[in-house]
Amino acid sequence: MLHQVLFIFFGLICVAGAVNLLVQRHPINSALSLVVVMGALSLIYLLLGAEFVAAVQVIVYAGAVMVLFVFVIMLLNAGAEERTRGSRIALWMGGPAVAVLAGLIVYMMFKNQQQFNSVSIGNFVSSPADNTHAVANLLFKDFLLPFEITSVLILIAIMGAVVLARRES
Amino acid sequence: MTAFLIAAVIKIVLVVFLLLTGVAYMTWLERKVVGHIQNRWGPTRVGPFGLLQPLADGVKFILKEDMVPDLAHKGLFVLAPALALTMSLISIAVIPFGEMINVGGTNTALQITGVSLGGGHPTDINIGLLIILGVTSIGVYGVALAGWSSNSKYALLGSLRASAQMISYELALGLSLVGVLILAGSFSLRGIVDSQSDTWLIGSFNTHLPHWYIFPQFVAFFIYLMAAYAETNRIPFDLPEAETELVAGYHTEYSSMKFAMFFMAEYVNMITVGCIATLLFFGGWHGPLFGPPLMQALLPVVWFSAKIFVFMFVYIWIRGTLPRFRYDQLMAFGWKFLLPLAIANIIVTSLIVALGA
Amino acid sequence: MVPLSWYLVLSAILFCLGVSAFLLKRNIITIFMAIELMLNGVNLSFVAFANHWHQLSGQVFVFFVMVVAAAEAAVGLAIIIAVFRTRETLNVDRVNLLKL
Numbered sequence: 011m012l013h014q015v016l017f018i019f020f021g022l023i024c025v026a027g028a029v030n031l032l033v034q035r036h037p038i039n040s041a042l043s044l045v046v047v048m049g050a051l052s053l054i055y056l057l058l059g060a061e062f063v064a065a066v067q068v069i070v071y072a073g074a075v076m077v078l079f080v081f082v083i084m085l086l087n088a089g090a091e092e093r094t095r096g097s098r099i100a101l102w103m104g105g106p107a108v109a110v111l112a113g114l115i116v117y118m119m120f121k122n123q124q125q126f127n128s129v130s131i132g133n134f135v136s137s138p139a140d141n142t143h144a145v146a147n148l149l150f151k152d153f154l155l156p157f158e159i160t161s162v163l164i165l166i167a168i169m170g171a172v173v174l175a176r177r178e179s
Numbered sequence: 180m181t182a183f184l185i186a187a188v189i190k191i192v193l194v195v196f197l198l199l200t201g202v203a204y205m206t207w208l209e210r211k212v213v214g215h216i217q218n219r220w221g222p223t224r225v226g227p228f229g230l231l232q233p234l235a236d237g238v239k240f241i242l243k244e245d246m247v248p249d250l251a252h253k254g255l256f257v258l259a260p261a262l263a264l265t266m267s268l269i270s271i272a273v274i275p276f277g278e279m280i281n282v283g284g285t286n287t288a289l290q291i292t293g294v295s296l297g298g299g300h301p302t303d304i305n306i307g308l309l310i311i312l313g314v315t316s317i318g319v320y321g322v323a324l325a326g327w328s329s330n331s332k333y334a335l336l337g338s339l340r341a342s343a344q345m346i347s348y349e350l351a352l353g354l355s356l357v358g359v360l361i362l363a364g365s366f367s368l369r370g371i372v373d374s375q376s377d378t379w380l381i382g383s384f385n386t387h388l389p390h391w392y393i394f395p396q397f398v399a400f401f402i403y404l405m406a407a408y409a410e411t412n413r414i415p416f417d418l419p420e421a422e423t424e425l426v427a428g429y430h431t432e433y434s435s436m437k438f439a440m441f442f443m444a445e446y447v448n449m450i451t452v453g454c455i456a457t458l459l460f461f462g463g464w465h466g467p468l469f470g471p472p473l474m475q476a477l478l479p480v481v482w483f484s485a486k487i488f489v490f491m492f493v494y495i496w497i498r499g500t501l502p503r504f505r506y507d508q509l510m511a512f513g514w515k516f517l518l519p520l521a522i523a524n525i526i527v528t529s530l531i532v533a534l535g536a
Numbered sequence: 537m538v539p540l541s542w543y544l545v546l547s548a549i550l551f552c553l554g555v556s557a558f559l560l561k562r563n564i565i566t567i568f569m570a571i572e573l574m575l576n577g578v579n580l581s582f583v584a585f586a587n588h589w590h591q592l593s594g595q596v597f598v599f600f601v602m603v604v605a606a607a608e609a610a611v612g613l614a615i616i617i618a619v620f621r622t623r624e625t626l627n628v629d630r631v632n633l634l635k636l
Contacts, residue, residue, distance in 0.1 A: 040561075051580060060586070060587075065309035074346065088626050129584070141305070149596050163603070
């Protein structure tokens with residue numbers, strides 16, 4: 011019961027933040043709504059027993075990636091959006107298409123509902139005290155190669171960002 | 180269940196009250212100590228030794244006119260200081276002050292988010308340290324949005340510099356704590372303090388030094404302290420709010436209560452830094468225990484406060500003594516010196532632990 | 537007891553809102569944020585299924601998705617800054633010619 015109430019509460023905050031991102035004209039408001047979505051998602055990860063992922067979501071996603079977005083919006087002094095020709099076509103054709111996509115996915119989920127178990131607090135993948143240990147074991151033993159490749163990927167991204175954003179002199 | 184809720188509410192009210200009083204008197208301490216370093220008295224007129232000065236300051240902040248610039252983004256202008264103060268106060272919720280205390284028949288842990296299941300040894304959140312790091316990351320928004328919503332050149336420049344400085348030093352801050360985590364084996368703050376209980380044994384020789392992580396991790400402590408000074412925007416890293424450089428940086432356009440909120444957030448962040456340094460490097464609340472059981476339950480809190488007081492004094496002492504870094508020197512120091520040193524510390528620590536096991 | 541399909545429906549809703557924001561908004565930074573929203577929706581699916589199948593690989597994969605999203609955000613924003621320097625606009629409808 012408490013689990014359902016918590017999930018619906020945080021789920022509503024997520025959806026409200028995402029709708030706000032869609033509706034707002036100024037990019038800074040969209041950025042802050044996205045931060046709210048990420049915070050609420052981190053709490054939903056806690057409901058699913060993924061403590062380490064929840065903490066990393068706040069530290070990395072909400073606390074670093076979104077700060078980068080807010081920085082760029084502040085630096086470029088982006089103003090409110092203007093309505094141009096392209097957005098009207100996208101509204102008339104894209105809106106119904108996305109609604110159909112959403113309806114299709116929701117229908118499939120509810121049709122296969124019996125095949126999925128329920129999530130309950132206490133029946134998590136790993137015991138809460140061991141979540142970080144278990145994730146670290148998996149990350150550094152079974153998934154060591156992807157880990158090393160992503161570190162090379164970040165290095166490439168850093169170098170690329172520095173080169174691209176440099177002023178021509 | 181109701182006993183648990185009542186104990187939790189009492190703990191929250193008590194901790195917040197003591198914390199805000201501590202913040203107020205830290206401003207008094209700062210003015211007195213910096214004054215004496217600069218060969219003058221500091222506040223002496225309001226009450227004996229100027230002890231009622233924070234009260235007078237509080238009244239001044241409440242009664243001052245609260246100005247909002249004309250073209251400022253009103254929502255964000257009000258949100259930024261509230262966000263800064265809220266995030267500072269949230270990190271106090273996971274900090275343990277002592278073991279357990281038995282009040283009126285119920286055992287409760289001396290920590291807002293600590294429980295003692297079935298009256299036994301207290302436990303707390305498994306990812307306590309990560310919560311503090313996460314909340315520090317969200318605190319950057321308070322600074323960034325404050326400058327941008329003020330719609331003023333000095334404020335925008337100051338906030339861009341301050342937030343770039345804060346996110347650069349967050350890396351060194353987090354990495355410097357990894358050495359302690361390797362030795363302690365847990366993210367939970369109570370677990371880290373509990374692993375500092377015994378004494379250091381080299382082989383089978385008992386050195387009679389307490390098992391505090393300052394002894395093997397002195398490099399990490401040095402990195403942590405400097406990164407923390409940069410995170411809290413204190414001298415020698417306080418260029419973004421220096422008066423001679425950028426008027427007042429990101430809080431130029433703020434007055435009265437909103438400025439007071441930024442001010443309080445800065446001091447609460449300093450106290451949090453002191454708490455984490457004590458918990459991770461200096462054994463938290465461990466110290467000699469004596470006396471009747473109630474005193475034995477409260478004496479750890481006294482040792483904890485004494486250790487934090489030492490850190491606050493060092494903060495204020497350094498403020499009175501050192502000049503400030505220039506901005507490019509500051510960023511070079513964070514990226515080119517502290518970050519490689521923190522990574523080297525992690526490598527050396529893990530090698531020693533892995534080879535010793 | 538929350539049925540797993542509720543988590544998946546929430547993930548689907550977030551993903552579809554991300555797609556619609558991607559199609560409808562004209563500011564390039566907002567389009568980027570819609571991509572991040574889509575990635576977050578997918579992350580929720582991964583964690584939900586990690587709980588369902590009792591394997592931690594889902595959570596490890598979320599880790600990798602976050603890292604890739606961070607790298608992509610850094611490079612994408614650098615490109616946006618470079619485009620802004622020459623075109624002086626952030627509206628995607630105005631960046632429609634190869635030559636200025």
